[in-house]
Amino acid sequence: MAGILKYLCNIDTPQVLVFGITGRQGKSRSRLMKGFGTRIAAGCTPGKGGQEVDGVPVYNTPAEAVQNHPEINSAVFFVPAGAIARAAFDAMDAGIKFLVLTADGVATQDSIKIKEKAAETGSMCLGPNTVGMLDTDGYLFGLIGGKASWAKKNYLPGRVGVISRSGGLSQLLASFHCRPFLPGPRPDGSFGPLWEENYPGLSAVLCVGGDPVPGITILDAARAFEADPRTEVVVVYAETGTTQENDLAKAIEDGEITKPVVVFLGGKFTQAGVAQSHAGAMIRNESETYTVKKRVLEKAGALVVDRPDSVFAATSGFLTR
């Protein structure tokens, strides 16, 4: 069974280049990724070419890495925000098609340039400001999952696809669908286990990031889950700011997305123009408000909940036994 990247950017098996692999975070996260099953082909840190990190060869540039490892098709970046645009451009110029940009605090102009460059080269970028993505087919990118043993225990194969604008809620919505006997509020008002041992499970989780200009959007991710035969229900953590939810609603209305979509929509009390810890949640116009997003999503047929613990009962209601 192919993972979600097959449907997102036509990658059957990710072969990953890790930017910043010689740094503390790059090193520890590479171990986590490998421990979960991700194939790391090489690392890249300017000036540190020729070294090895846990047996992974390090190159000065992505072009050099790809020349020596032509199987590389994806990359994850553990580099500071100020260096991310240059590194991403180099990766895209080297032909890498899927990039995960974890850095927080990337200048909006840089995010825009990365998106423009991706459109030119045909690459897709998850982030910036993303915790990453995880596929229960056996690979993950970024910070998601914690320890490898924890990730293997908490993210189990199944039928729910998760898309989120928050790193923490990506993990929560993904892993809670994999917990037997998860307690929660039921649609009839009672509280208790929502399922027994037969938890719904996860196909993949994609955190599109909390910035105002995301690379891969909620709609891009929803299209991939629509095509992914493992996924029966798409669960989204959405919030105010940007037009991602409005675009998703239109795609549902137009029949492009036909699978059931459950949305936990945050931001009911977010005021326009106020800075948020997710920079992308700032409301810039009426269409980006909670009220408008809820209206268009519900009109299109998505099930919108405003309590996080209501998501799971909603999901199970859509699953065929």
Next chain:
Amino acid sequence: MPALPEYKTRILLESNGVPMVPAVFLDHVPEILPKPVVYLKAQIPGATSRAGRGLVRRASSQNEISTGLTELLAEQNCLGVLAAEAADIRREYYAACLLNFGGSGSLPGGVLVFSPEGGTGIEKRTGSLVKIPFSLLNPPSADEIEEKLPGVPNSGSLAEFLNKMINTFIRYKLTVLETNPIAVVEDGSHIVIDCRAEFEKHGVSKKDAHLFELPGNTVSDTTPLEKAVESINTDDPAGTGFFRATRDSVPEGAVAVATNLCGGGGKMLWEMATGGRTDIFTLNESDTSGGLSAFKSYRILRVILSQPEADVLVLTGSGMAFQNQYHLASAVWKALRESPSPLPSLLRFGGTDQEKAIQLMDEVSQNLPVEVRVFRPEIFPNAMIEQISSILSENRVHQEFKAPEGELLFETATPPARFIYHPEKNPGGTEPACVGECPTGFLMWKDGIIATNPEAKCIGCLACETASLLRDNGVLTIELDLPEEVE
């Protein structure tokens, strides 16, 4: 977005060859005054519509210049006065560069907004505005801009001008760059009469930082506790450390909640649970996520606990953090036992090592001077808040904590900390538990003392101190500096 006043924006434009009306910046009344006629313009960050507020004055004599300067310099938040020569203006234009965030199938980029009419009140004459989208990656040439300006006289020269303006916008990663008016002067050339810019702090490169710095005498609405968190972020930059105090007063009868919401998801869960409640008042927003150390979590928690109006502390993230929850719990325990004013606490742990975190808090909470209730991640904030009223204490608890004296073993720079050894608590001289608890191998037991491994790094997790206090009678303690604004 932070705003850059006119005199600073001029520097950015001039560095890209954009012609400006001659002007001099004055932060005091000089002995030799500029020659009249000049326009005196108060330089106040973020100020708009200055003319209508008397912050721009025409001075046609030395006396008027002197008086105008004196009065404008006395205005609140005034950084100085720009004395600009009067220009012989034949025609005025307006231009601004903005960001286009894209969406709905369209790519993001920049937008050049142009109007053949300039001057005050342009925002009311939207009919004359022309919007020209452009790529930030491949910005348009002057020729390409000229094609979009049909009917504008001397459009070639104007397009060159606008091209330089776009280059300025991109070079400094601005979010707004506005020139209003652009004046056409007697020889047909274009000059900027007034301008302003907005920017993102994280978009400013180190080499350009001086261009965006403002003198320290501006009135800031940053609270002392917010400044404390800024200083913590400066000496321990890894991970997110965000704190914002509310500017509103606690309503009569409401419970004032100090919050540590760990991340954007936690913040949104809290807001959704409490936003419609009038009986719960959130004193602060906070975001401690993105792989920050427990040292930093502790220091920010101490800031959060320093809010004098607080009745209770709520800590909750999304419920599935990748930040190690045992390390976070160690920080919470340290903050509650060392703070002079700890708060009754509702704590929700979820994520890596959550069981260890819950076990730790269960073990130590009996010995804290405040009640602590610990929640599993399956219990969401909307359920936690139902317990707030039953955990409140009648009066704020106060305690005295004095760090035990001992031998300074070593210090770490980032995260900054002092490791203190208490040999009297290890009379047998055996390897203490804290060494084995160090997850990176930074601590070693060598020749009967605790040493450090130069090949390893301290990640500031507090696991050593926690183990030492629980299993070794406190043979090793850690001292972390706090900003002076904290309690």
